[in-house]
Amino acid sequence: xxxxxxxxxxxxxxxxxxxxxxxxxxxxxxxxxxxxxxxxxxxxxxxxxxxxxxxxxxxxxxxxxxxxxxxxxxxxxxxxxxxxxxxxxxxxxxxxxxxxxxxxxxxxxxxxxxxxxxxxxxxxxxxxxxxxxxxxxxxxxxxxxxxxxxxxxxxxxxxxxxxxxxxxxxxxxxxxxxxxxxxxxxxxxxxxxxxxxxxxxxxxxxxxxxxxxxxxxxxxxxxxxxxxxxxxxxxxxxxxxxxxxxxxxxxxxxxxxxxxxxxxxxxxxxxxxxxxxxxxxxxxxxxxxxxxxxxxxxxxxxxxxxxxxxxxxxxxxxxxxxxxxxxxxxxxxxxxxxxxxxxxxxxxxxxxxxxxxxxxxxxxxxxxxxxxxxxxxxxxxxxxxxxxxxxxxxxxxxxxx
Numbered sequence: 001x002x003x004x005x006x007x008x009x010x011x012x013x014x015x016x017x018x019x020x021x022x023x024x025x026x027x028x029x030x031x032x033x034x035x036x037x038x039x040x041x042x043x044x045x046x047x048x049x050x051x052x053x054x055x056x057x058x059x060x061x062x063x064x065x066x067x068x069x070x071x072x073x074x075x076x077x078x079x080x081x082x083x084x085x086x087x088x089x090x091x092x093x094x095x096x097x098x099x100x101x102x103x104x105x106x107x108x109x110x111x112x113x114x115x116x117x118x119x120x121x122x123x124x125x126x127x128x129x130x131x132x133x134x135x136x137x138x139x140x141x142x143x144x145x146x147x148x149x150x151x152x153x154x155x156x157x158x159x160x161x162x163x164x165x166x167x168x169x170x171x172x173x174x175x176x177x178x179x180x181x182x183x184x185x186x187x188x189x190x191x192x193x194x195x196x197x198x199x200x201x202x203x204x205x206x207x208x209x210x211x212x213x214x215x216x217x218x219x220x221x222x223x224x225x226x227x228x229x230x231x232x233x234x235x236x237x238x239x240x241x242x243x244x245x246x247x248x249x250x251x252x253x254x255x256x257x258x259x260x261x262x263x264x265x266x267x268x269x270x271x272x273x274x275x276x277x278x279x280x281x282x283x284x285x286x287x288x289x290x291x292x293x294x295x296x297x298x299x300x301x302x303x304x305x306x307x308x309x310x311x312x313x314x315x316x317x318x319x320x321x322x323x324x325x326x327x328x329x330x331x332x333x334x335x336x337x338x339x340x341x342x343x344x345x346x347x348x349x350x351x352x353x354x355x356x357x358x359x360x361x362x363x364x365x366x367x368x369x370x371x372x373x374x375x376x377x378x379x380x381x382x383x384x385x386x387x388x389x390x391x392x393x394x395x396x397x398x399x400x401x
Contacts, residue, residue: 001362001363002028002029002366003028003029003363003369004025004028004029004030005029005030005031005239006191007025007029007030007031007097008030008031008032008033008097008098008249009022009025009026009030009031009032009033009035009094009097009098009099009100009134010033010035010093010096010099010100010101011032011034011035011100011361012035012089012099012101012102012103012108013130014041014042014044014102015034015042015043015044015099015102015175015205016044016065016069016146016175016176016179017102017174017175017179017204018068018101018102018130018179018182019034019042019044019070019179019216020175020176020179020184021100021128021178021179021180021182021183021186022034022073022109022154022183023069023070023071023072023073024179024180024183025098025186026071026073026369027071027072027356027365027366027367028363028365029363029365029368030072031074031091032038032072032074032143032171033073033074033075033076033096033377033381034070034073034074034075034076034372035077035078035092036075036076036078036083036310036374036375037077037078037079037080038078038079038375038399038401039057039066039077039356039374040057040058040076041075041374042066042070043064044065044066044069045059045063045064045066045178045374046058046059046063047065047066048060048064048065049063049064050063050064051063052064052067052346052350052351053066053345053346053347053359053373054347054348054373056373056374057374059082060373061347062345062347062348062373064195065100066371067345067351067353067371068353068354068379069148069210070369071343071367071369071370071371071373072312072368072369072371073355073372074369074376074377074380074381074399075311075373075374075375075376075377075378076088076092076375076377076381076382077370077375077378077401078360078375078400078401079400079401080113080195080388081397082398082400084395084398085400085401086111086113088382088385088400088401089111089113089116090112090383090397091122091385092296092381093113093122093125095384095385096125097124097125097126097187097190098125098127098128098186098190099125099127099128100127100128100130100186101120101127101128101129101130102129102130102181103131103185104131104132104141104143105131105133105135105140105141106141107361107377111309113261115127115129115201119199119201120201120255123198123199124193124197124198124199125199126186126189126190126193126199126200126202126203127199127200127202128182128185128186128189128201128202128204129176129201129202129203129204129207129318130179130182130204130205130206131144131203131205132144132145132148132149132204132205132206132207133205133206133207133377134204134205134207134208135191135203135205136203139207142181144176144206144207146173146174146175146206147168147172148166148173148177148337149206149207149210150169150173150174150210151166151168152207152210153174153210153211153214154171154205154210154214154217154386155169155174155210155213155214155288155395156168156250157228157230158217158228158230158231159230160230160232161230161232161359162229162230162231162232165229165397166230172229173213174206174209174213175206176212177209177212177213178204178205178206179210181204181212182190182202182204184342185202185204185323186202188211189254190201204217209304215275216236216237217236218302220236220237220359221271227341233252234289235254235385237282237286238256238280238282238286239254239285240255240256240264240285240293240296241252241253241254241256242254242293244296244297244300245297245301245378246300246303246304246308247301247302247303247304248303248304248305248324249305250305250322251300251305251308251309251319251320251321251322252319252320252321253300253306253308253312253317253318253320254299254317254318254319255317255318255321256282256318257282258281258282259286259319260277260317261274262274263269263281263316263317264312264317266313267312267315267317268296268299268300269299270295270296270299273292273295278291279292298371305321309321311318336357337355338355338356339354339355340352340353340354340355341346341353341354341355341367343367343370344370345369345370345371346372346373346376347373351370351371351387353367364381375401378401379392382395382401
């Protein structure tokens, strides 16, 4: 049994936020039908290198980027510019529980595929719209991009060296979390429909998701009324809690309370710091962060990473090496948690991908289909919509699919 095995998702998304959302639902067993443009498909198919598999069209193969967010889906190509293509989407919607789209606000309305149009036809449909700025407000018609939202929404002002330039987070964190928020909202809407029998509109924006992610930084400002400054790798409210130089590189260490602070001082043979009035209590350590770091950096630099980490871990203190991705994916914990999965792609053969972050004891997530090639399931899906072989041939002649 799959927890969402009787749920059908019509995936009219591309790039990352929408595909990540629908992949999560597919991982949990939903039947996800990905609607793509003929010939080009989801533009992330071309976001490489690296590429694997058989070249097609203008693409050197399947991009690793596309493969990361599109497993457990079927692909159908549909030309929304044609009346026949629009009718295909309406038929698909009639058999779907959820439609997820991330077109620019208002674009699908032009084809008669907006929320109001489809809700009249299918009142039980859950319609999830993912956009840059949402369906209301002065920026509603703007396109949304992860790095642009990071800049405009304040995240870059918090990220990077204290005296250096603002920095973006090293992964498209806004796209990913927007997709996660969307999947949670969809599951909530499905539960609400169980109770009411009615579908609804879900309005997800990258801008809103970003502001929600500000969490403690936002709270510090909204309550303390002081705009936060970049802290580099430090924590704005705890000290010490950041990276430290050791003789052969860097490590991450935290002492989140006075007990851990005392343990750290004892391990470092720096009990003198326990008697320093500047460092009595976390708030004073935060206020005297510069002086504190000068003392700790000098001591940490005298031993190598392995020596420090062994001592700190044995004492139960929060600490970690700063791993690169080869080290992460060679880590025994990664293997133990099944965070590398392998599946057989139609043209690339065996491909590896990240595992499931959720572990369900009775209904575990699984890879039941590799990321699809462009239009791989077009004929199969059209046949399920009761198009005959002759009608499918005509649709192809008209470039509707």
